[in-house]
Amino acid sequence: MRTVGLIVEYNPFHNGHLYHVQQSVKQTGAAATVAVMSGNFLQRGEPALLDKWARAEMALAGGCDLVIELPIAYATQPAEWFAYGAVSLLEATGVVDTLCFGSESGDLDGLAQIAELLADEPSRFRELLRPLLLEGRSYPAAYAEAAMAYMSEQGIARDRLPDLSSPNNTLGLHYLMALQRIGSAIRPYTVLREKAGYHQADITDRRIASATAIRKLLANGDALDAIAPYVPASTLRILQREWDAGRAPVSWQSFAQHLLHTLAVSQPERLADLHGMTEGLQHRLLGALPRLANTDFETLLAAIKTRRYTRTKLQRVLLSVLLGHAADELTPARLGAGVSYIRVLGFSSAGQALLAQMRRQARLPVLMSAARPPAELPYLALDVQASAVYALAQRRPDGQAMYRDYLLPPIRA
Numbered sequence: 001m002r003t004v005g006l007i008v009e010y011n012p013f014h015n016g017h018l019y020h021v022q023q024s025v026k027q028t029g030a031a032a033t034v035a036v037m038s039g040n041f042l043q044r045g046e047p048a049l050l051d052k053w054a055r056a057e058m059a060l061a062g063g064c065d066l067v068i069e070l071p072i073a074y075a076t077q078p079a080e081w082f083a084y085g086a087v088s089l090l091e092a093t094g095v096v097d098t099l100c101f102g103s104e105s106g107d108l109d110g111l112a113q114i115a116e117l118l119a120d121e122p123s124r125f126r127e128l129l130r131p132l133l134l135e136g137r138s139y140p141a142a143y144a145e146a147a148m149a150y151m152s153e154q155g156i157a158r159d160r161l162p163d164l165s166s167p168n169n170t171l172g173l174h175y176l177m178a179l180q181r182i183g184s185a186i187r188p189y190t191v192l193r194e195k196a197g198y199h200q201a202d203i204t205d206r207r208i209a210s211a212t213a214i215r216k217l218l219a220n221g222d223a224l225d226a227i228a229p230y231v232p233a234s235t236l237r238i239l240q241r242e243w244d245a246g247r248a249p250v251s252w253q254s255f256a257q258h259l260l261h262t263l264a265v266s267q268p269e270r271l272a273d274l275h276g277m278t279e280g281l282q283h284r285l286l287g288a289l290p291r292l293a294n295t296d297f298e299t300l301l302a303a304i305k306t307r308r309y310t311r312t313k314l315q316r317v318l319l320s321v322l323l324g325h326a327a328d329e330l331t332p333a334r335l336g337a338g339v340s341y342i343r344v345l346g347f348s349s350a351g352q353a354l355l356a357q358m359r360r361q362a363r364l365p366v367l368m369s370a371a372r373p374p375a376e377l378p379y380l381a382l383d384v385q386a387s388a389v390y391a392l393a394q395r396r397p398d399g400q401a402m403y404r405d406y407l408l409p410p411i412r413a
Contacts, residue, residue, distance in 0.1 A: 032354055
């Protein structure tokens, strides 16, 4: 049975995501879909609007058959490690034979050409990258520029290659490099992203809007009905239920008081040991506190942002502060060792058949909950801790909500 893998966040699941699921099945001829989905915190270092169980339910209602969690150790990392963790997880299932991702270019051949030359990160590429970083460029911008310069040196004209300043093209490139690095036989496909860009905050189509634009509508105080044209009915129903239950919406502002408390009682030496806390950034963080006009998260972010430190970089650092992620827990060597478990968040009847197959073929233990794992799994502990912290930011938290990882079985469609 052909099975397509999708790498997703669904924050929230919208009509563009539905199109991607449908086109992925159509392009690959797949009979089933496996979605690797980020948990309660996302790749750009921000909390999800709704928790991972609600978003897994949206995914199942939108046509996914099996939803597995990308551990937070990988889910909140830059593109290289995010892609490596997600692709490794799809490979480890033993049942996924295709991968379909969205891209701004729709140019799989162009991305594959770049991936083939950069997968082993040649020394010349690193030589081109280093001075751009020293100039103060952000890493994503420097990486894209160095990649294009390296390809030009290989005799490949820039106008024949996809634009790596586009976020989905960049993620797609890293998916392809991850497939090469782990020697995977999974066959890649791409779906052209249309009508709404990844971070497009304005709505320009009657039915398709980015997740960013949808969250902007909700943040402005619009009623849920305002997003109805842009999301499936199932998404709207789940959103309404989570709103009514006090479990959503969640944003960085929901954590602002706890984050500022943690910073206020932390010494620079302790902050320096956290993941992503580079170049003395801990001093900039602590130095900003007395100058804050209020305790709004955006005010804190504005006080520490520079040209060198992008919003995404700073959000990831602040997430390390919030969750206490130590640098030695998330080293390249440890991340490079790969995921050590497959955590199931939800499944359909077709997904249940996949699970039966995975129990015979998966290369890693398949976990239906975080309770009583078959071995010590440090990154699983980080997932549980992240869920507990996330629950405390909900409007009506309780002890059981903090430890749903132990208590809640996978969602069944």
